[in-house]
Amino acid sequence: MADDKLTEPHRATSADVARLAGVSRATVSFVLNATQPQRVSQRTRERVLAAAEQLEYVPHAVARSLRAGHTNLVLVPTSVSAIGRLVSGWLEDLHSELHRLGYTVVMHGGRFADLESAARAWAEMRPTAIFALAEERFTPEVVQLLRRSGVRALFTYAAAPVPGAYTVLFDHAEIGAAAAEHLVDRGRRNIGVVMPQERGLEVFAKPRLTGVRRAAVARGASVTEVPLDYAEEAAADLADGWSKLGLDSVFAYNDEYAALLMRAFQDVGIDVPGEVAMVGADDLLLGRLQRPRLTSIRLDVPPSRLIAQTLTQLIETGTAPPLPPMTATLVAREST
Amino acid sequence: MADDKLTEPHRATSADVARLAGVSRATVSFVLNATQPQRVSQRTRERVLAAAEQLEYVPHAVARSLRAGHTNLVLVPTSVSAIGRLVSGWLEDLHSELHRLGYTVVMHGGRFADLESAARAWAEMRPTAIFALAEERFTPEVVQLLRRSGVRALFTYAAAPVPGAYTVLFDHAEIGAAAAEHLVDRGRRNIGVVMPQERGLEVFAKPRLTGVRRAAVARGASVTEVPLDYAEEAAADLADGWSKLGLDSVFAYNDEYAALLMRAFQDVGIDVPGEVAMVGADDLLLGRLQRPRLTSIRLDVPPSRLIAQTLTQLIETGTAPPLPPMTATLVAREST
DNA sequence: AAGAGTAGGTAACTCGTGTAACTTATTGAT
DNA sequence: ATCAATAAGTTACACGAGTTACCTACTCTT
Numbered sequence: 001m002a003d004d005k006l007t008e009p010h011r012a013t014s015a016d017v018a019r020l021a022g023v024s025r026a027t028v029s030f031v032l033n034a035t036q037p038q039r040v041s042q043r044t045r046e047r048v049l050a051a052a053e054q055l056e057y058v059p060h061a062v063a064r065s066l067r068a069g070h071t072n073l074v075l076v077p078t079s080v081s082a083i084g085r086l087v088s089g090w091l092e093d094l095h096s097e098l099h100r101l102g103y104t105v106v107m108h109g110g111r112f113a114d115l116e117s118a119a120r121a122w123a124e125m126r127p128t129a130i131f132a133l134a135e136e137r138f139t140p141e142v143v144q145l146l147r148r149s150g151v152r153a154l155f156t157y158a159a160a161p162v163p164g165a166y167t168v169l170f171d172h173a174e175i176g177a178a179a180a181e182h183l184v185d186r187g188r189r190n191i192g193v194v195m196p197q198e199r200g201l202e203v204f205a206k207p208r209l210t211g212v213r214r215a216a217v218a219r220g221a222s223v224t225e226v227p228l229d230y231a232e233e234a235a236a237d238l239a240d241g242w243s244k245l246g247l248d249s250v251f252a253y254n255d256e257y258a259a260l261l262m263r264a265f266q267d268v269g270i271d272v273p274g275e276v277a278m279v280g281a282d283d284l285l286l287g288r289l290q291r292p293r294l295t296s297i298r299l300d301v302p303p304s305r306l307i308a309q310t311l312t313q314l315i316e317t318g319t320a321p322p323l324p325p326m327t328a329t330l331v332a333r334e335s336t
Numbered sequence: 337m338a339d340d341k342l343t344e345p346h347r348a349t350s351a352d353v354a355r356l357a358g359v360s361r362a363t364v365s366f367v368l369n370a371t372q373p374q375r376v377s378q379r380t381r382e383r384v385l386a387a388a389e390q391l392e393y394v395p396h397a398v399a400r401s402l403r404a405g406h407t408n409l410v411l412v413p414t415s416v417s418a419i420g421r422l423v424s425g426w427l428e429d430l431h432s433e434l435h436r437l438g439y440t441v442v443m444h445g446g447r448f449a450d451l452e453s454a455a456r457a458w459a460e461m462r463p464t465a466i467f468a469l470a471e472e473r474f475t476p477e478v479v480q481l482l483r484r485s486g487v488r489a490l491f492t493y494a495a496a497p498v499p500g501a502y503t504v505l506f507d508h509a510e511i512g513a514a515a516a517e518h519l520v521d522r523g524r525r526n527i528g529v530v531m532p533q534e535r536g537l538e539v540f541a542k543p544r545l546t547g548v549r550r551a552a553v554a555r556g557a558s559v560t561e562v563p564l565d566y567a568e569e570a571a572a573d574l575a576d577g578w579s580k581l582g583l584d585s586v587f588a589y590n591d592e593y594a595a596l597l598m599r600a601f602q603d604v605g606i607d608v609p610g611e612v613a614m615v616g617a618d619d620l621l622l623g624r625l626q627r628p629r630l631t632s633i634r635l636d637v638p639p640s641r642l643i644a645q646t647l648t649q650l651i652e653t654g655t656a657p658p659l660p661p662m663t664a665t666l667v668a669r670e671s672t
Numbered sequence: 673a674a675g676a677g678t679a680g681g682t683a684a685c686t687c688g689t690g691t692a693a694c695t696t697a698t699t700g701a702t
Numbered sequence: 703a704t705c706a707a708t709a710a711g712t713t714a715c716a717c718g719a720g721t722t723a724c725c726t727a728c729t730c731t732t
Contacts, residue, residue, distance in 0.1 A: 011486050024682045058485050061460040063718035065398045066687050080424040088416040095446045106442035110431045124397040149394050263625040289599040360712050399688030402717050
């Protein structure tokens with residue numbers, strides 16, 4: 001099943017290409033990177049390209065980065081599970097856009113004991129930029145550490161400008177607030193807020209809860225936290241004990257959790273939206289497949305091309321014009 | 337919003353640490369890597385550690401890799417959207433396991449024009465291993481290119497041993513076959529197979545279709561390909577024209593597509609499983625939330641710890657004992 | 673014929689580490 | 703007192719690329 005690997009194959013370097021083409025390494029570099037085009041004659045250029053082709057030469061990004069003083073890596077630290085269908089397609093576009101611009105996007109989903117060790121792990125890779133989907137990663141200490149390791153651009157979505165990083169403003173509290181306002185408008189006064197227990201989601205769950213609290217308090221409604229595992233039995237248990245909670249509505253973190261809970265409600269005969277009004281978030285297709293269809297909250301993410309442009313500019317010049325804040329829009333359907 | 341960055345901050349190198357501690361670079365390296373422990377006195381060791389701490393020294397993985405001749409990168413090339421809930425948690429565990437063992441897992445989800453350019457992009461990073469979830473990426477040419485670029489281990493799931501790569505055997509055709517057998521057992525004779533149109537999924541969709549074909553033909557059932565976008569309208573259109581197709585059952589690629597289509601069926605009054613029996617795959621929670629509950633096919637993936645061990649061994653010794661093939665199990669529920 | 677350009681190319685340095693080979697001072701054995 | 707062994711360092715090179723400064727041969731001008 002494993003390979004023999006007896007013939008530790010020779011990896012061709014630019015020196016090999018130079019030797020085969022009968023020129024110096026410098027010339028090879030000039031040709032392959034198309035720098036100083038007038039320095040190399042047509043004949044020589046062709047010889048070099050032919051040699052590179054013949055040897056299947058692949059540049060050594062590590063060596064290049066060392067010399068250049070920076071990599072072309074854009075690091076996206078994110079737990080895989082936090083990427084729902086909401087961002088996966090978008091992230092893939094970003095990959096492509098940045099690839100066109102000469103950057104390599106890599107995602108890194110490690111769990112770390114603390115922020116500092118995470119930041120150190122990122123810094124070791126010497127990415128040229130770090131693109132964080134959640135804000136709380138960029139504390140001042142982390143920012144300093146990363147900057148000093150040579151990271152050129154820190155990009156994040158956050159509720160308030162993050163010092164030392166380029167911030168696209170968006171407060172997840174707005175999602176919670178929009179949900180709460182809507183529920184109160186529909187006459188609900190006792191709002192349950194589903195808190196997912198999955199690792200990596202609290203980054204979004206907490207501000208969403210905060211938003212619900214803020215809006216609810218302002219309108220005289222009560223808020224109750226409701227922890228929920230992403231599992232059938234957990235939802236069933238919650239539905240079983242639901243009447244004791246005295247709640248008339250739920251904001252369910254996102255549409256996935258909403259769907260899970262709605263099923264449990266329906267299984268025990270709790271009427272949605274009659275007894276309980278439900279709001280999800282992220283406006284996933286899943287939500288529209290529910291009956292009643294889920295009221296949800298749509299996030300309008302900036303087009304990935306625009307983000308890629310901004311990031312590039314940020315890397316190259318250290319600054320970029322601000323992007324408009326992200327917005328959230330409530331989409332009312334049948335569950336409220 | 338952007339930072340000033342006037343003070344291009346000095347990144348501390350091991351030379352800086354050496355200078356501050358009043359020792360040579362070699363000594364710093366010995367201390368920080370804990371190589372040759374008896375070579376350095378306790379006093380000196382402490383001075384070095386203190387200096388490193390004070391300067392917030394972060395090793396330069398790029399330089400280290402260049403010197404070492406290989407990186408500690410494990411590359412997981414995968415389109416983000418192909419990672420459903422099925423593998424995301426597992427992948428995260430793998431991250432952690434390999435991190436403990438000194439490796440850095442990065443996912444790279446770029447779309448490439450062709451396999452060759454993808455392989456070149458991977459080779460440039462000089463990963464020490466590549467972990468592919470789908471097989472068709474490792475053609476002989478790609479394997480050769482990667483090997484020559486210094487990749488130590490190629491790991492993949494595939495239907496048959498891939499020359500030059502360590503293969504955990506699993507044929508996605510088995511999923512399709514299991515579905516088809518089950519449907520025929522339940523008396524169905526005309527099977528539709530949903531073909532998702534999303535990028536990156538054809539790698540799994542095609543062998544699953546093949547499996548359905550194989551089993552169906554052997555049992556005298558017919559198979560019809562049914563393309564389907566992951567969108568509400570597409571499903572509605574399909575359901576509208578369903579009767580013309582003359583099918584009595586569907587294998588829906590996975591539970592997500594099954595849920596989408598089942599909803600469309602129910603909206604137009606097609607009874608499941610009465611008129612159409614449905615089988616999904618991947619055994620997602622989502623499937624158990626449907627009514628009727630979705631019959632699905634569970635994949636038993638090897639524990640990530642075991643995979644991490646095997647991969648490490650493969651990197652270090654070039655060979656590793658074979659792992660048992662993955663298995664697929666049909667979970668019968670109410671939709672068939 | 674002398675001088676100035678220029679086309680085409682190369683030698684040599686650099687990036688930050690890890691390590692093999694060498695050095696020196698001190699201790700221990702005889 | 704002498705020699706060997708060891709402890710505790712250091713020096714110097716390699717990894718693979720990009721780039722600056724230099725070199726040589728040729729052409730053109732006057």
